[in-house]
Amino acid sequence: MYAYIKGTLEELNIGTGTIVVEAAGVGYEISVPSSVLPSLPGLGVEVKIHTYFSVKEDGQSLFGFLTREDREMFIQLISVNGIGPKGALGILSVLKPSDLRMAIMTGDAKSISQAPGIGKKTAERVILDLRDKLSKEAGYSDPTAVIFESAGAASPMGEGPVAEAIDALTMLGYSRMEAGRAVGAVPLQEGMTTEELLKAALKAIR
Numbered sequence: 001m002y003a004y005i006k007g008t009l010e011e012l013n014i015g016t017g018t019i020v021v022e023a024a025g026v027g028y029e030i031s032v033p034s035s036v037l038p039s040l041p042g043l044g045v046e047v048k049i050h051t052y053f054s055v056k057e058d059g060q061s062l063f064g065f066l067t068r069e070d071r072e073m074f075i076q077l078i079s080v081n082g083i084g085p086k087g088a089l090g091i092l093s094v095l096k097p098s099d100l101r102m103a104i105m106t107g108d109a110k111s112i113s114q115a116p117g118i119g120k121k122t123a124e125r126v127i128l129d130l131r132d133k134l135s136k137e138a139g140y141s142d143p144t145a146v147i148f149e150s151a152g153a154a155s156p157m158g159e160g161p162v163a164e165a166i167d168a169l170t171m172l173g174y175s176r177m178e179a180g181r182a183v184g185a186v187p188l189q190e191g192m193t194t195e196e197l198l199k200a201a202l203k204a205i206r
Contacts (some may be wrong), residue, residue, distance in 0.1 A: 002062065005030070005082060006048045017093070019047055019064070030064035030083075033092035039066060054085045063089060073097040080129045082122055091115040091126075099177060104130050106166065108176030161194040168198050174205070 007023030018032055020027045030049055041047055049064035050071040063085055065071040070092070077088035095103060096116040103111045104127050113125035162183060169179035182201040 002051045002053050004048055004050045004068075005062075005064070007046065009043055009045055009047045012037065012040060012043065017089070019049075021047060028062060030062045031089060032064045033089055035093055036064070036066055036095050051147055052085070053144075061136075065092075070097045073100060076130055076133070077126065080126050082125060087115070090117060101134060102180055103127075103175075103177045104134055106176040106180045108180070110175045111177045131143065140160070161192060161197050164194040165197040165201055168194070169201060169205075178205070 005023050005028050007021045007028075008023045009019060010027060011018075013019065014034075014037060016031075017037075018029055018031050019040065020029050022028075027058055030051060030168035032049070050066070050068050052063045052065075052071055052074055054061045054063060063074060065074060074085075074088050074092060077083050077091060078085055083091075091100060091112060095111060100112070102108070107127055109120055109123040109127060110116060113120050121167055151170050165183050166176060166179045169182060174182070179201070182204045183197065185204040186197055186200040188197075
């Protein structure tokens with residue numbers, strides 16, 4: 001019903017995670033992820049919020065995001081069985097959409113389960129339901145490719161060593177997202193072994 005709302009930012013309520021945007025004389029109360037709040041302009045400044053309108057038996061709610069892509073990530077989340085709008089908002093409050101995509105693609109249930117009310121089983125369901133879908137949308141033949149794109153690196157050479165290095169880092173106690181970032185930050189060289197990749201990734205973490 002509402003693709004976006006463009007108007008003046010009138011209120012910013014950190015405690016409730018809501019903002020009020022006035023457009024055409026109407027004040028719209030919009031729930032936003034806490035990760036969005038620092039990126040908002042000051043009060044009285046025009047802002048464009050991409051919105052999702054939720055209708056339930058107990059009421060109607062607006063959820064807002066700074067980009068269309070972030071809104072689409074929210075819609076992907078609520079398509080998962082057991083994840084409602086508030087649960088999706090909680091996940092996006094803990095993880096920025098780009099970090100959430102990496103967590104899903106690398107199977108990092110630990111990072112996703114940091115969201116309030118999201119247990120390990122629910123986080124694993126998010127990964128199971130969305131991993132292939134996100135891979136296809138991004139055009140990846142292998143989910144580990146997202147690691148290198150997010151780090152601004154070239155495409156992975158030798159997917160075996162990449163996956164093995166990530167697994168090794170997770171066994172050392174790092175989350176898969178942390179491991180993915182560290183491996184993605186390594187300048188890849190032709191013929192690089194898992195051991196060489198792991199050593200370079202550990203240096204990147206330190």
